[in-house]
Amino acid sequence: MQRAGKSYEDHRAKRFISTNQRGGAKNSNTKKNRIQAKKEGVMREDPIVVFENVSKIYKMGEVSIPALNNVSLKIQNRRFSMVLGPSGSGKTTLLNIIGCLDQPTKGKIEVCGERVAEISDDKISEFRARNIGFIFQNFNLIPVLSAFENVEYPLTLLGMGASERRERGMSMLESVGLSDHARHRPNQLSGGQKQRVAIARALVKGPGLVLADEPTANLDSKTGASIIDLMHKIQEQYGATFVFSTHDPQLISHAQDVFSIRDGELIEHRSEGK
Ligand SMILES: Nc1ncnc2c1ncn2[C@@H]1O[C@H](COP(=O)(O)OP(=O)(O)OP(=O)(O)O)[C@@H](O)[C@H]1O
Numbered sequence: 205m206q207r208a209g210k211s212y213e214d215h216r217a218k219r220f221i222s223t224n225q226r227g228g229a230k231n232s233n234t235k236k237n238r239i240q241a242k243k244e245g246v247m248r249e250d251p252i253v254v255f256e257n258v259s260k261i262y263k264m265g266e267v268s269i270p271a272l273n274n275v276s277l278k279i280q281n282r283r284f285s286m287v288l289g290p291s292g293s294g295k296t297t298l299l300n301i302i303g304c305l306d307q308p309t310k311g312k313i314e315v316c317g318e319r320v321a322e323i324s325d326d327k328i329s330e331f332r333a334r335n336i337g338f339i340f341q342n343f344n345l346i347p348v349l350s351a352f353e354n355v356e357y358p359l360t361l362l363g364m365g366a367s368e369r370r371e372r373g374m375s376m377l378e379s380v381g382l383s384d385h386a387r388h389r390p391n392q393l394s395g396g397q398k399q400r401v402a403i404a405r406a407l408v409k410g411p412g413l414v415l416a417d418e419p420t421a422n423l424d425s426k427t428g429a430s431i432i433d434l435m436h437k438i439q440e441q442y443g444a445t446f447v448f449s450t451h452d453p454q455l456i457s458h459a460q461d462v463f464s465i466r467d468g469e470l471i472e473h474r475s476e477g478k
């Protein structure tokens with residue numbers, strides 16, 4: 205089980221330190237060290253997502269709908285990556301497959317150092333709970349819970365004790381500028397505030413990978429830009445890998461990698477190398 209630090213920052217810092225120690229160690233390529241590295245997770249320089257010739261075909265009766273066609277890509281660890289494409293191009297399908305919410309029809313996938321097809325059905329939700337945070341277009345907050353309770357919920361699922369949940373939940377709410385709204389219910393928050401709670405909820409457990417499917421689609425353009433700005437700052441601060449989809453080419457200024465898809469095909473990968 206992953207050790208939980210006092211706060212999200214401690215937790216990420218521990219991961220970062222152990223990664224650097226591994227990288228700097230002499231004889232780091234011994235079999236023992238490789239096994240240890242695999243146990244501890246993905247190394248900094250490794251890609252966190254690898255797709256090899258991935259296709260997804262949905263079947264609706266007699267009709268086959270190709271949603272992804274032979275997509276190969278690598279998403280580098282600790283980057284801010286964007287999937288860009290028009291409606292129906294396959295963005296949600298791509299993110300759902302990365303997030304192990306859906307399986308490809310063909311091809312090989314590695315997420316957080318694991319060949320996810322080899323993880324059994326009963327272990328896959330645990331794998332998701334530990335490694336992946338999700339941010340949705342319509343926020344998906346639980347309406348009867350306060351902002352703080354929404355944020356601490358993933359920690360409850362991981363079996364964390366109440367005082368640590370409180371500390372990490374409040375520290376995360378503070379990171380998104382909402383510690384003074386901890387007791388508000390979702391219907392007492394603006395759209396941008398709801399999405400900030402959702403960002404805090406996705407990050408509170410310290411996942412290596414955060415997936416956001418059109419996180420700004422239900423926000424006005426100014427609030428949308430500020431949410432992207434916030435996600436980028438958080439990504440820089442904590443070092444998680446962010447992958448998000450959008451229709452909006454105006455949002456690409458923050459992206460370090462842009463994957464453009466059309467009709468299920470990856471037509472361009474642009475790396476800004478920031
Ligand atoms: N469950 C499903 N069953 C059948 N077809 C599907 C299913 N999900 C998606 N599709 C089809 O797969 C294609 C890609 O859909 P997808 O939702 O990935 O696109 P998208 O880029 O996310 O679009 P949008 O920007 O509108 O959200 C579309 O043609 C869509 O109709």
Ligand SMILES: [Mg+2]
Nearest residue numbers: 295296297417
């Ligand atoms: Mg979509």
